[in-house]
Amino acid sequence: MKPALLLALVVVVVLAASSSLLVGEVGVSPAQAVRAVLAAQPNLTTLVLWDIRLPRTLLALLIGGILGLSGAVLQGLLRNPLAEPGLLGVSSGASFGAVIAIYYGLTSATSLAAPVFGLVGALVTTGAAMALARRGGTLALILAGAAVSAIAAAGVELALNFSPNPYAAYEITTWLMGSLADRSWDHVKLAAPFIVAGGVLLLLTGRGLDALALGEAQAESLGVDVRRLRLLALFGTALGVGAATAVAGAIGFVGLVAPHLMRPLVGHRPGQVLIPAALAGALIVTMADLATRLIHLGPELKLGVLISLIGAPFFLWLVIHVQRRSP
C-alpha cells in the first residue's frame, strides 16, 4: 500500500471532520472552537461542539468507515463489482429488527432495544443467507442474500401494516432515509463497540481476499480457508453495518462507491483496498452529513437521500464503464 495515499486520505478525512465540527445552526469559527475547548466554564459553543457535533461527526466517520470497508470486503469475497452490504440482507435485516423494537414498545423499556434488535436482525438475515448458500458458491450466496433481503423488507412492511401507531409508516419511511441529526453520545456508545468489532473482523480478511482474487480453488491451494474467510466477512459486516443501520437508518451506495473510488489507486488488489475504502467511506459520509447542514431546503435533507442522489449516477457510470471494458 502506498503510504503517501494513506497519509493524504487521513489528512482529508481529518479536515472534513474538523469542518463538520464548525458547521451548523450556531456559527462557530475555528478560533471560537479553540477558546471553547480551553474555557473552564461550559458555554454555548462547548455545548454545541461537545454534545451535538462531536458525537455526530464520530458517528459519520465510524459509519462511513464500516460501510466502505464492508463494501470492499464483500466485493473481494464475491468477486463482484456490484456487491455491497445491502446485497446480503444486512441492511434490511437491521431495519426489520429496529422497526420491531421501535413499534412494538421495546424501545420504551430500554433505549438499547433498537440497536440490539437491529444487530440481531442483521445477524439473522446474514446467517440465513449463509446457511442457504453453504453448499453453493458465490452466486448462490448472492441469490440467497437477495431473497433473504426481500423477505426482511416484506417483514418491515408487515410490521408497519400492523403497528399500533398510525403514524408508524410515515415515521419509519423518514427514518429509513438515514440521518445523523441529533445523534448523541448515547448512540456513539451503543454503536461504536459493534462497529469497531465488525471492522476488526473485516480487516482480518485482507490477505485471504488477495488469494481469493485468483479463484476459490486457487485460494484453497494457497492455504486460505475460504469458509473461514466467508464467516469473517459476513459476521463482520452483520456486526458493523447492523449497528450502523440501527443508529443511522439505511445509508446506501457508500459501500458500493468507496471501494471503486480507491481500487485504481492501489493496483486493483482486493486486500489492499480495504483501509483506503474505509477512509473513503468515512470521507463520503462526513462530507454528505456536512452538506445536509449546509443545504437548507426547508425540511432536513436526509443523509441517505443525498448519498443516493450522488451514488446513483455513479452507479450508472460504473455500469457503462464495466460494459466498455468487457468484451
Add this chain to the structure above:
Amino acid sequence: MRCGGLDGLKLIVLASLVGALGCSIPRAVARPVRVMSINGCSDQLVLALADPRTIASVTWLSRDPEGSYMWRAAQHVPVNHGSAEEVVRDHPDLVIAGSYTTPATRALLVKLHYRLLVLQPADSFDDIRRETRTVASALGATERGRALIAHMDATLTRLAADKGPPLRVAAWDGAGFSAAPGSLYASILKVAGARNVTAQTQGMGGSTPEVEKLIATAPQLLVAGAPGFEKPGRQTDVAHHPLVRRFWSDRTLVVPLSSYECGTPFSADAALSLREQMRAKLARAQTPLPFAPVSTP
C-alpha cells in the same frame, strides 16, 4: 293528494312523479338530510353540527380521544372506515369527504350519483368559519353553525384581550402536521400567545427541530404535539437527547393531536386551554434555560 307521511324510499320514488303534478315537497320538512362523513376532519364538523339521529355514520377515527376532539359525541353514532362500499350500504343523502380522501373513492361516489361535499383543510380561523358555514348550510343547520362561530369568535376576543407576555416556544408534531407558518397548529399557537422560535419554512416539514437549534434559540417551553404518545414510536425521540433532558425536562408540554389536527369551531377553545397549560407549565419550570439566545428568527 297528501305529500307528507311517506317513508324515505317511497318519497324518493314519488318525488319526481308528484313534482310533475305540481305538488311541491319542502325538503327540510319531508325528511332531514341523512349525512355520512368519510374523513376524520369532516367528522368533527358533522358531529358538531348535525343532529345525531341524522348521522348515518362517521369514520372510526372520530372515536379516538387522542386524535378526535368530538370523540364523546362519536360514541353514539355508527362508524365507517371511509370506503365507497360502506356508503352504498348506509345509503346517505349526503356524503362529506375531505380533500385528502382517496381520489378513487371520491370518483366512485360521484359515478354512483351520491351527493358529495368535499371539504378543504382549514388552516386558519377564517378557513374554519368558511368550512363550518359550508357544512351547516348543506345540513340545513345554519342556525347551529352561526351559534358555534359566534362562540368561537367570543373565545378569540377573550384570548386577544388577555395577551400577557409572549411565550417563546418551540413547537412541533410527530405525525407530519408541522407547526410551520400557515398551518392550523401555527394559527392556534399564535392566538394562544406563543411565538414559535424554531418555526420552519412553509410546507409539510413535520420534523422536530434540531437540538442545536433549540440550544441556539433557547425557547422557554417545548410544545410537543404528541399523536399516539402512549403508543410506541419515534415521536418522543427528541426528548431522549441528553441536552433536551437537561434543560427542558420540566419545560415540555404535550398537546394532543385532537387540539390542532382539524379546524373546528372548537379550535379557539383548544387555543385557550393551550394558553392556560403553557402558563401553568412555565410557572412551575425550575430548570434554567441554556445560554442566552444567539439569534432569534
